[in-house]
Amino acid sequence: MKVSKGDIFERVFVNEEVNLQIDQESGSHVKIHVINASFSITVNQLGEGCHTEIYALEHLRGEENVTAETHVTHAVGGGSSNQLIKFVLDDNSRGRFIGDLKIAQDAQQTEAHQTNRNLLLSEEAEMRTQPQLEIYADDVKATHGASTGQLDESALFYMQQRGIGKEKARQLLVNAFMKDVIETIGDQYADVREQLLNTIDGVVE
Template sequence: MSTETIDLKTRLITDFHARESVMNGEAGSAFHQKKRAALAQFDELGFPTIKNEEWKYSNVRDLISVSYNFNADSSIELADLEDLKIPVQDANIIYFVNGHYSPELSRIVSSSDQITIDSLANAYKKNPSLVNSFFNELTQDDNDAFTALNTAFTQDGIFVNVPDNQSVEHPIILRFVSDARTQNVGSQPRNIIAVGRNAQVKLAEAFRTLGNERSFTNSVTEIYVGEEANVEYYKVQNESENSYHVGTTQVRMLDRSHFYAGTVTLNGRFTRNNLNIIIDGERCEAHMYGLYFPDGTQHVDNHTVADHRKPNSESNELYKGILRDKAKGVFNGKIFVRPDAQKTNAFQSCKNIVLSTEATMNTKPQLEIFADDVKCSHGTTTGQIDEEALFYMRSRGISKPEALSLLMFAFCADVVSQIKIDSIREYLENVIADKLASK
């Protein structure tokens, strides 16, 4: 273990105990006991190294080699956000700056009779027992140091509660902005999304950075999908060249529910996305789409789990990547079919285009089946651009750079087209087109 690892770990644990010493009676609450247990887990695990199989291709040494201010104030105003070119949307827009809710920047348009949308800190003050009934219930068994760290230091994030039979018209857009203009900043947002029976909602998380100092985001989102509920979830990362991001999304689905996830990584020095779906009901459908574009020395790691625990459900997964320069990509997709999950239908595919001899892509599809009446498949491909298609386009007068850009955009289309929030899809189409045409 490096000196830097010990340094940051010790600093964080010391900070936790310093906060705890001034909490008075709140330190004995059930909520805080979960945080204390998570700290003990983090203390035992420590930051992962490449000896850990789950982190074999993702070295966090650089991430933890410096300190971050996890309580940094910010003076960000709407005018400061213009440079980020954030799309205008008819939606519930909730801003978090350095991990803390910003009511001045936010706008909630849905009726409180239809849905509860509040910061996690405010929701806990109003109804601690309700928040505690969801907090860490899906992640308590996650043997991951970053998840434990987030749980231990949970302060703010979003709390969304959609009652039974409610169809939420306006999407919920969570915008997490790191203000790294003057110092290294860290944030650990915790998000709880509880969707009731036969309810519908669309949700998106967007991560951006202001400034050139380092930023570290360690986010955890827990999503409860009730019986017959329909949830669309999108995650878009377009951060700075000095941003480090570790994010875990934990989902639990009940009978006849539908869950749809789209994860797009456009920019950032180090990105690790964990998407874990527990399919704990019959007649469920889970769909997972991913897209990533690392270049330079960027690193993108997508870990996914589809855990089938009940019969007659299906999951479908498609991840695609385009890698340039000295970029590194990782994909580890796991499908579990438990003994009771007969008649499961599970499909997984990861396809990558590598445009440089120095770029690397590590893929590891995993399929563990403990039932005998199932239909499951998985596969992965990594290769270069289709030379025949390139030749065909150039023979018709299209320049090589334009032909390459068109071919790569077409490669991305079957993922981008699945994004059902129009403003997000249009934004991504423009950003992706610019990114592909810039090289």
């Protein structure tokens, strides 16, 4: 599909597999959220000054197996992209993130960020992360980071020391981990955002 000059394409997919190939014309804006589903999203910034945002939150349980795949290409300069992909893996679940980010030689003054954070809640869960950056332009600002860890034991103990049961403490920490992805959902999808925030956050603030 094509997002025309200056247009905005914004979508939130919940529990729905996503397969998208998008060409962006100059000044267009793509903002996609995927919640709890496999996806493959390819975005080509073909015009100047495009903006691309891809956010994903994958909370996996049981035998679930989810692959998140992004291929973002900055063919032309002056654009920006931001990706935040988070996995929470429980039980025997499997997660995989493949993230290709390419900044072509002509794509000067591009700003591109790719972040993948994963939380393992069980010994059996497994996460594979394959970020791949190809940067051919020299005047760019690009960052990427990938990390996979477990719940912070010292935070768990701190909460237990205040009387919060271990399970509830774990839940609060997991919710805190997931929250920032959901909070990036725009007002156009405010109802979905609030519903998701409510399901992860039982306590009204």
